[in-house]
Amino acid sequence: MKKSSQVAVVITALLAVLLLVALSTSVSLPAATRFLASFDLRWPFQERFECLSLSYTTEIISLDPLLIYIHGFLSPQEIAGILAAGEDRFEPSTVYRNGELIQNPYRTSSSAGLPDDDPAVSCILGRARKFLGTTLDPVADEMGIPQLVRYTQGQHYDLHRDWLRVPQQAFDGSARVFNRPASFFAILQDNCTDGETWFPFVEPVRPRDRGELWRRHEEGGLAFKPVAGNALFWVNLFANNTGDDRTVHAGLPVTGGLKTALNIWPRKYWDSIDPE
Numbered sequence: 001m002k003k004s005s006q007v008a009v010v011i012t013a014l015l016a017v018l019l020l021v022a023l024s025t026s027v028s029l030p031a032a033t034r035f036l037a038s039f040d041l042r043w044p045f046q047e048r049f050e051c052l053s054l055s056y057t058t059e060i061i062s063l064d065p066l067l068i069y070i071h072g073f074l075s076p077q078e079i080a081g082i083l084a085a086g087e088d089r090f091e092p093s094t095v096y097r098n099g100e101l102i103q104n105p106y107r108t109s110s111s112a113g114l115p116d117d118d119p120a121v122s123c124i125l126g127r128a129r130k131f132l133g134t135t136l137d138p139v140a141d142e143m144g145i146p147q148l149v150r151y152t153q154g155q156h157y158d159l160h161r162d163w164l165r166v167p168q169q170a171f172d173g174s175a176r177v178f179n180r181p182a183s184f185f186a187i188l189q190d191n192c193t194d195g196e197t198w199f200p201f202v203e204p205v206r207p208r209d210r211g212e213l214w215r216r217h218e219e220g221g222l223a224f225k226p227v228a229g230n231a232l233f234w235v236n237l238f239a240n241n242t243g244d245d246r247t248v249h250a251g252l253p254v255t256g257g258l259k260t261a262l263n264i265w266p267r268k269y270w271d272s273i274d275p276e
């Protein structure tokens with residue numbers, strides 16, 4: 001039976017049940033309607049998200065600092081799921097200043113924190129966690145709150161680093177502090193002009209351009225084009241857990257269209273402010 005016929009059969013059956021319930025009991029029609037509406041009627045028909053293992057491939061761009069280009073990190077279905085999870089949540093992006101989140105002209109995009117219990121979001125967090133291997137402690141550490149970032153014409157994010165100069169106090173009330181040992185930056189929507197991600201201090205292992213994916217930037221380092229489904233992964237902290245300034249990077253201005261990406265900032269915890 002076609003999907004539309006199935007929908008028609010189920011809706012008719014539900015309406016019949018509704019009428020019978022209302023007629024044969026003292027339950028009013030509006031109350032019976034509310035009861036039925038509390039079920040997700042789309043359930044048998046909606047596209048169910050399935051977390052499939054994906055055979056992405058990796059390319060080491062730089063060894064020191066470690067920066068890896070991940071081809072095919074997200075499937076089109078995953079991208080659609082993640083966008084759906086965040087679409088209603090966009091707000092002007094903020095940055096940390098003296099322990100406070102503020103809006104600032106050096107970051108003019110909008111951002112959306114994602115619910116980690118959404119099936120598409122948790123699927124990607126699981127994949128990223130696996131990618132990190134033993135970088136995180138399976139019990140103490142966390143994947144952090146994944147965040148969408150969206151740029152329209154003229155929007156950008158000036159040079160910044162993802163690691164925290166002063167490790168952040170845990171949000172669970174404990175005395176622990178955390179920092180961000182590594183970052184994932186995955187592109188979801190690339191129908192834009194420009195908007196590359198620029199790392200001025202990253203030198204490629206092999207001195208070559210990959211025109212369609214990245215290029216040498218005229219002021220140094222590498223600039224990566226936004227390509228939907230692909231991701232960058234880099235390590236923010238040295239082995240002694242201090243931050244690596246060479247990981248500074250920028251979202252260059254989008255000059256037209258729309259760029260949407262996913263940030264994942266894993267959290268590594270310590271018991272005290274001294275991370276060593």
Ligand SMILES: O=C(O)CCC(=O)C(=O)O
Binds near residue numbers: 185251252263
């Ligand atoms: O948009 C970009 O290319 C980089 C964004 C970024 O670094 C961030 O959101 O932390």
